Amino acid sequence: MSRTSPHQHPHPTELSRRGLLKTAGGVTAALAVGAGSATLTAGTADAAPATFTHPGMLHAYGELNRAKVRVAAGDDPWLTGWQRLTVNRHSAATWTPNPQATIIRGGTGENYGTLYNDIHAAYQNALRWKIAGTTANADTAVRILNAWSATLTTVTGNADRFLAAGLYGYQFANAAELMRDYAGFDLARFKTMMLNVFYPLNNDFLLNHNTACITNYWANWDLCNMNSILAIGILCDDAAKYDQAVNYFKNGAGNGSLTHAIPFVYDSQGLAQYQESGRDQGHTMLGMGELGAFCEMAWSQGDDLYGYGDNRFMKCAQYVAKYNLGQDVPYTTYTWGTGQSCAQQSQTVISSASRGEIRPVWDILYYHYARRRGLSVPYIQAMAESVRPEGGGGDYGTTSGGFDQLGFGTLMYAK
Template sequence: MSRTSPHRQLQQTEQNTEHNTELSRRGLLRTAGGLGAALALGGGATFAASTADAAPSTFTHPGMLHNWGDINRAKVRVAAGNDPWLSGWNKLVANSHSQSTWVARPQSIVYRGSGTSNNYTILYNDIAAAYQNALRWQIGGTTANADCAAAICNAWANTLTSIQGTTDANLAAGIYGWQFANVGELLRGYAGFDLNKFKQMMLNVFYPMNHAFLRDHNFACITNYWANWDLCNMASIMAIGILCDDGAKYDEAVNYFKTGAGNGSIQHAVPFLYTNVDGYDLGQWQESGRDQGHCMMGMGQMGALCEMAWNQGDDLYSYDSRRFFKGAQYVAKYNIGQNVPFTTYTWGSGQNCAQNSQTVVSSASRGLVRPVWAMLHFHYNGRLSWNDQYISDMYYNLVGTEGGGGDYGSTSGGFDQLGFGTLMYAK
């Protein structure tokens, strides 16, 4: 199967970058399952439309949550003192994790779900610090922040050997896998960062757990695990594939998103669709009958997966007739205080697939604020000009300028996303 590059090289000016990003979005053609013909674009540029599951022959770097256009736009806008970018920057520099004085605390074994041995809080705090320092370097140009981010990554790459605990270890490998890989992508090329050693950590510690979970789900009933378990592991595999220029891993994540058996694949994550509800199409999120906190987490995990794919030329955001968009609108509508339809959700749990049912949407954690909405709003409305009424209301009227890890409490839920979407995605 031949593979074609999804992009021309992004230019490091805001105007050229936005233009080229739109021209290169060949992935828009992939939502119907792929086309075999070539697509001719303006200015004589021609791109071959490849099959739906083909990774690029040459990966775009940086090309995970942020491309050069995102970084340059933030840099230019912050320097000019323009809002909302400046407000997003101020959130970043005020966060204690973004200070160049942060000192890493690497662990040889990370435990999650193992009672008194739990130390995964150290890992997610260090990742947040590394990410925020890397952002400060990319946007502000301060080498002290780059040195700090590199020191954190190097320390963990030279120390971490495994992630253990209960089955919650699979969550740690997934969430912190894609987050850590994103830091490595931002530091790619920095002299003080040992990229090869970092890749080995991602390939030897995180990826095997991600792959094994999607393959066998701890030998439980396929519907036992909620959507977020699959999603974070899919995102980690995709991020590691991009970091390591590994097309097979990238394809593994994309293919699971489209056709995977577990609850993280798109048709299982959004199992029920509703047409023209108060003028909008909606999709019931898989965890809607559980609680809204995990629905918010789902927006962040699937959003990260879709954004990384978009920056490599694949449009998962719109795949299957905008299914994720409909799911995000559903979650947003309910969490801004409006009513949504609900279809009884039934699933099997454990190893014997014991039957369970949820008959109503859950109000637990309704209206919870998490920094996951800017990415969705500025994609669907900013890039595509779609009417995202409920997502927009969620972002502007409830969440506001987005911070990151450390701004939303000290427990793991406040670190399930890297955040700072206002700074990095406003358009």
């Protein structure tokens, strides 16, 4: 069941759903909205909720329950999304974790593939447990999570260590959030790992950017670390960390804040240019996934960042989708400072590199803007339809790019 009737058209900017979520997992709220008896109130989402909703990251109660009911009924597109999950080898209850004390991304001795494969296995097994109630999958998810929290002490490497801390931090926290109440899961130890291994790197990157010029790193570097801080805040009921991430989204000095990640808006066309559009389209679509994950996790806690800044993100996703569908979009020269001296570089044209690449980042956006909000997003819709049903880690190659998103948006967000 959607949290907002598809026939409602709330004001497009800066809505708060917090009042709708002060119930057990949002159940009563979802029912009330479905009945047309609740309204969204204005707010700016400046503070964490007084009480965090659990589960409350990429999947709150409403999404999980809808997928469970629809799959059981054999309804599409949920059923085909479910089938995409169950044939993925990472979702098998026979998965054996391979925890490491030290994870290295970048430089000599890289082994971070062991981490992202296990994280996606934990997440996919957790989804199978939540949707089908299979305890074998739950036991496997917990076995993976417990093995890593008992073993991992360090994430290191060259600058890429910050990518590992961000991407795998928020993904790990999402898997744990789904299993937080399951018997045998050592949630306290897992929280300690997130706070001691991942958060310090996330925080250091947003504060210092690896001692480089603040514009040196692409938006995705900030965004993945913002996602990790937000997810850790929710997992640990830590309001200060939640606020840190949301405030950075709104006001941060680096490229992950909304106006830096999306520097140019073409309001007359309903489009907006992404910071990495002149780099390549694979990383640009990664940015859509990172922004979508951030906005969805905040939405689950009652904050509408999807609509923040007059739907700036929606306009950007429309822009990215339109270009990757083979159509023309406007482009403004993008100039930034690099290295430690902030030496300037410029990109004068949009990049066609990896144009049309398939990434499972579109259904989360389509179902939010078109179904929850009732807005017209034709390019996002066309991209979503071209990718559907979305898979997850392991379905898009064996290299790290195929594990940048948790995926399965068709199964989890269809409305």
